[in-house]
Amino acid sequence: MKKLLKNKYAFTGLLIVAFYSGAFGQELKKINESIFKVGEQLDYKMKYGIFTAAEATIKVEASDKKFGDQPAFHLVAEGKTAGSFDLFYKVRNRYESYVDQNTLMPYFYTENRREGKYRHTDNVTFDQKNKKVTANKGSYTYKGEAFDFVSAYYFARAIDVSKLKQGDTFDLQYFLEDSFHNMQITYVGTETVECSLGKFNCLKFSPAIIPGRIFRKNSKLYLWVTNDKNRIPIKAHVEVLIGSVSMELKSATGLKYPLNPIKD
Template sequence: MKKIFSLLTVLLFALGFSQKLSNIQSGEELNYRIHYGILNAGTASLTALQTTYKGQPHFYVKGYGRSTGAVRAFFKVDDIYESFININTGLPSFYVRNVREGGYTQHLETVFNHNNQTLILTDKETNSIRNLNSVKGVQDMLSAFYYLRSLDSLDLKVGSVRKLNVWIDDEMFPFQLRVAGVENVKTKFGHINCLKIVPQVISGRVFKDKEGVTLWVTNDRNYVPVLVQAQLAVGSLKASIDSYKNVKYPLNFF
């Protein structure tokens, strides 16, 4: 299970150019239940609050993932992700990844300078600081998720592909999302019409193939993820929506 739970958390949270965050409202909270095979493996949550960062309107977004039950007994996970996202551009200003996964820990902070396409990476465990080159429109793992949710419906037509550069840990990764179709998905609240999105991921070490992950988001202006399924090299993971509140537009379950 080492790092597998964290990978699904990344896919929930991440999953360009500037995009105003118009479909998110302050106080939104999304909670998910995570299963590894038949095991109840953990929970993940996302919250968004409007605030000010360096004099500019931002969303302070926090993602928290933890293992639960029998999984936590032999593999304790407590992952915290934080991001300050500029509301007018949809780009991250400050990003934190602070994770504990079994015996593995990492605490990184990143400051983004989008004007000159650089970033400052601080490793809080080693007290080291690096100044690195970036690229135009770079997203972090949380801001990428909210960027996707703020796109216009014309940008998420079936067959369309969105490409992003996402800052993960201490590296930049090209990321691609393909809208594969429209499906009705069963949830604990009933069925809901969804866009089926397939992220392109690195195959071999964890996932069975480069399109071994599928994400279903509501086919409305919210684009709330309701289900994620990942076929791993060993076993499978599933995350399903468990509760939500303060979503900007009504969710039409049937």
């Protein structure tokens, strides 16, 4: 159980696995109009089998920092263990990103992770012009587009996926834990999915995972995102060596567009 909670995909990674942005294998373009606004807040619960293991919140705030003359969003993601899981292995993680309101590219990222006895903090500055990030442990260069843990999620929601075909794949590049990571995501198709807020028409994606101590050899990670102007992840599911882990949206407030569940 402890290994499960410590695994990125099983906890914080499962929430932000909406990352279908970054260095794409095919050319995808961002929608011109922003699909979220200051005040938006999404709350999720993560379950291990039938038990609630963790809770997470992601929200958009007005920026309290200045980056030249460009307006910025302050994006915040917080995750924590819940119930008996909190007694067994306490997690308190907070991730923050400041992004350009027009391009959604990150200026600055900070994280504060408390996972059991493990502690990790980092402050990361993005130099988009020179393709370089500066973190606590040094500077790193990259090619293409790069994001942090949080900005990747919000940029992904603004991608124009209208030309995607079933089976298309693309890659994500993001900076986390003093290095760049890549993840390949497959577009599976459309599907109707139900959560506590109702039934929704969704886009279905399958990010690649690595089998090992946590996942089965044939495990698949699936993510469902509302097929509307909001592009909100409402559900994720993955099988692990013993049982399964799922993530579900439990509340959504301050949305730019109405959330319209399917009426029976």
